[in-house]
Amino acid sequence: MKILLCFVIGALFAGVPMAEAQSSPEKNFKAIAWKHLSNIVAFGPRPPGSQAHANLRQYIKTVGLQHADSVTEIPFTFQTKSGQVIPMYNLELKIEGTEGGRPILLGAHFDTRRFADEDSDPEKQKQPIVGANDGGSGTALLLALAEYFKEHRPRRPVHLVFFDGEDYGVKFSNNYFLGSRHYAESVSRKNEEEKPFCVLVVDMIADRDLRIYKEVYSNENAGWLVDLIFETASRLKYREFTPRPRYTIRDDHLPFLRVGIPAVVIIDFDYPHWHTQEDTLDKCSDESLYIVFNVVAEAVGMM
Numbered sequence: 001m002k003i004l005l006c007f008v009i010g011a012l013f014a015g016v017p018m019a020e021a022q023s024s025p026e027k028n029f030k031a032i033a034w035k036h037l038s039n040i041v042a043f044g045p046r047p048p049g050s051q052a053h054a055n056l057r058q059y060i061k062t063v064g065l066q067h068a069d070s071v072t073e074i075p076f077t078f079q080t081k082s083g084q085v086i087p088m089y090n091l092e093l094k095i096e097g098t099e100g101g102r103p104i105l106l107g108a109h110f111d112t113r114r115f116a117d118e119d120s121d122p123e124k125q126k127q128p129i130v131g132a133n134d135g136g137s138g139t140a141l142l143l144a145l146a147e148y149f150k151e152h153r154p155r156r157p158v159h160l161v162f163f164d165g166e167d168y169g170v171k172f173s174n175n176y177f178l179g180s181r182h183y184a185e186s187v188s189r190k191n192e193e194e195k196p197f198c199v200l201v202v203d204m205i206a207d208r209d210l211r212i213y214k215e216v217y218s219n220e221n222a223g224w225l226v227d228l229i230f231e232t233a234s235r236l237k238y239r240e241f242t243p244r245p246r247y248t249i250r251d252d253h254l255p256f257l258r259v260g261i262p263a264v265v266i267i268d269f270d271y272p273h274w275h276t277q278e279d280t281l282d283k284c285s286d287e288s289l290y291i292v293f294n295v296v297a298e299a300v301g302m303m
Contacts, residue, residue, distance in 0.1 A: 029144055033293055034286035036063070037132065037140035037206065041281045045128035046135065047114040048078075048088050048165055056110055060091050060143065060162055067146040068093035068160070076182045078165060078175070088164040090179045093142075095149040095158040102197035103157040104300055106145065107180065107252055108138025109166030109203065117171055118275035132281045134274060135167065137206035141293055148293075154300050156197060163252050166203075177252050184255035197303065198225050199256045199263035205292040206284035207268045212292075213246035218264035221257045225264050232299045238291050266292060 039059065043052040057073070064071035074090040091110070094103075112131030119125045130136075142160045149158050165178030180201075187195055205212070212233075219226045233241035247269045256263035268288075273279040 029148060029293060030286055030290040032147060033140050033144035033289045036143045037136050037284065037286075037289065038281065040136045040139055041130055041132045045130050046110065046112045047128050048086055048111055048168060050128075053111065056139075057089055057091065060093075060110065060139070063143045064091070064093040064146060064160075067150040069096045070094045074183070074186075076179075078168065078178050086165075086168075088178060088182075090164055090183050091162040093146050093160040093162075095146065095154070095160070097155050097157040098153045099155040101156045102193060102195060103159045104154070104303055105159045105161055105196040105199040105256075106142060106296065106300070107161045107163055107199060107201045108142050109135055109164070109179065109252055110139045110162040111135060111164050111167055111179075113167040113275055116275055116277050119277050121277075124277045127277065129275065129277060129279050130281075131167075131279055132284050133204050133206050133271060133279050136281075137204060137284060137289060138202040141202050141205065141289060141296070144293055145297065148297055149300075152297070152301075154303075156300075156303055158300060159196070166252055176250065177255055180252035181255045184259050184261070187261070188259035196256070196261055198222065199253060199261055200225070200229075200296065200299075201251060201253045201263065201265040201267075202292060202296065203251055203265060203267045204271055204274070205266060205268060206286075206289045207271050208283060208285040208288065209270075210240040210268055210285070210288040210291060211270050212241045212266055212268050214242075214244060215251075215253075215265050215267060216245050216248040217257065218253060219245050222262035222264050225262050228302065229264065229266065229295060229299050232302070233295045236294055236298065238295065240288070240291055241295065266296070 112135040163179030169175030230243040253263035253265040
């Protein structure tokens with residue numbers, strides 16, 4: 001079994017795109033992001049504590065070592081009501097900027113849900129989801145951005161942070177956003193000049209029918225950043241971004257807002273396969289992923 005796992009992981013790493021192979025960024029980064037998403041989904045469901053979760057952590061670190069200036073794994077634990085201690089890990093890839101200053105934090109959760117509680121089939125509700133869009137798409141986007149920012153250095157440093165435990169809790173509980181809560185609490189104790197300049201979280205951004213609206217918490221607490229993102233999308237002529245508020249969503253941006261750091265989430269919540277066994281790769285689009293890639297890369301370049 002160990003030999004088989006090593007073979008599978010090695011095969012996936014062999015498909016990791018290398019910077020030296022680039023010629024046309026517009027063509028290749030679309031393919032690069034999609035290749036990452038395909039590789040991520042191939043690991044299967046990735047809840048904390050699973051072998052697939054460990055394999056994906058290694059994959060993220062491997063890609064990070066190719067493209068980032070530094071790679072850090074940040075372990076922490078979560079204790080359940082029954083007393084079980086669950087090991088969890090945030091991953092941080094740092095890209096140095098050309099002018100310095102406070103970093104821009106780009107975040108996504110890489111874990112997937114332990115159960116498909118929104119599935120219509122009661123038997124399927126007991127099984128973990130593969131999370132192609134919910135967990136996979138944001139992770140793939142950050143990995144592609146690591147390669148992009150290595151070659152197109154932003155002015156400010158960029159920290160790409162992969163949060164664990166976003167989807168760990170049961171419905172209506174507070175056991176969500178565990179990784180972003182841990183990370184936000186940590187950065188809140190830093191000196192002001194070391195704290196993130198702003199935080200941009202991406203989640204569920206590869207839906208074939210991409211429709212992104214202004215999220216209410218983001219718009220109310222970091223309106224300037226929301227406006228920058230949607231103005232960027234408009235300038236790039238992406239009609240998939242609709243510049244009006246629609247959903248009020250709890251996500252990995254909230255822990256940062258609570259400690260006074262401007263934070264927004266880019267999310268397409270009109271996704272019928274959310275938290276079901278149908279959240280699979282065929283429900284995703286390389287074009288949708290690439291649209292968000294372009295908007296985020298362009299917006300970061302303006303900060």
